[in-house]
């Protein structure tokens with residue numbers, strides 16, 4: 286069953302409450318919180334995303350899907366654990382070695398939060414395999430991380446199918462989240478490749494009717 290995680294990266298300033306409540310009514314499954322530190326990626330959304338995730342915790346029961354695009358993952362885990370997100374996902378590329386990956390996985394779990402690992406387009410999916418037994422979700426970036434409104438990199442579809450095949454062959458229970466450039470045209474490709482959670486920002490926030498596009502993407 287496909288789930289939708291709406292990215293709030295480009296949410297219109299001043300309309301946050303209205304948009305968040307309309308997305309809730311439109312049955313988005315998650316709010317996707319794109320945390321950027323201005324170092325791992327150029328943009329810095331750190332304070333804004335802390336504010337909005339704390340606000341969402343107050344006004345909505347919907348789960349938060351926190352995507353950390355930061356160098357200092359430990360700090361960010363501490364900062365975002367307090368909003369009790371459903372999942373915290375960090376980038377493999379932000380870790381210096383395997384020990385650090387395991388340490389971060391355990392740190393998130395000790396906060397009773399599910400764990401995701403994300404990889405950028407240039408990182409091979411095989412680098413995720415050794416961590417799969419310990420995590421709940423793989424986030425496959427289908428654009429370069431750092432901003433919304435980009436076009437999906439179609440080579441990433443193959444990466445999703447390789448991951449899905451490995452997960453099936455090894456009887457693992459792991460969600461695959463596709464993130465970046467997902468819209469009504471591209472969602473079919475990533476779904477048939479094996480993604481079961483779709484992150485979409487621009488396509489949903491620009492739509493006249495959130496419920497229609499979310500329902501269409503879920504089909």
Ligand code: DX5
Pocket residue numbers: 292294317319352354428429430431432433434435464465466467484485486487488
């Ligand atoms: C990019 C973010 C994505 C992005 C998705 O670094 O991780 O979540 O905001 O937005 P769209 O759907 O506009 O590509």
Ligand code: ZN
Pocket residue numbers: 292317318319352464484
């Ligand atoms: Zn994201």
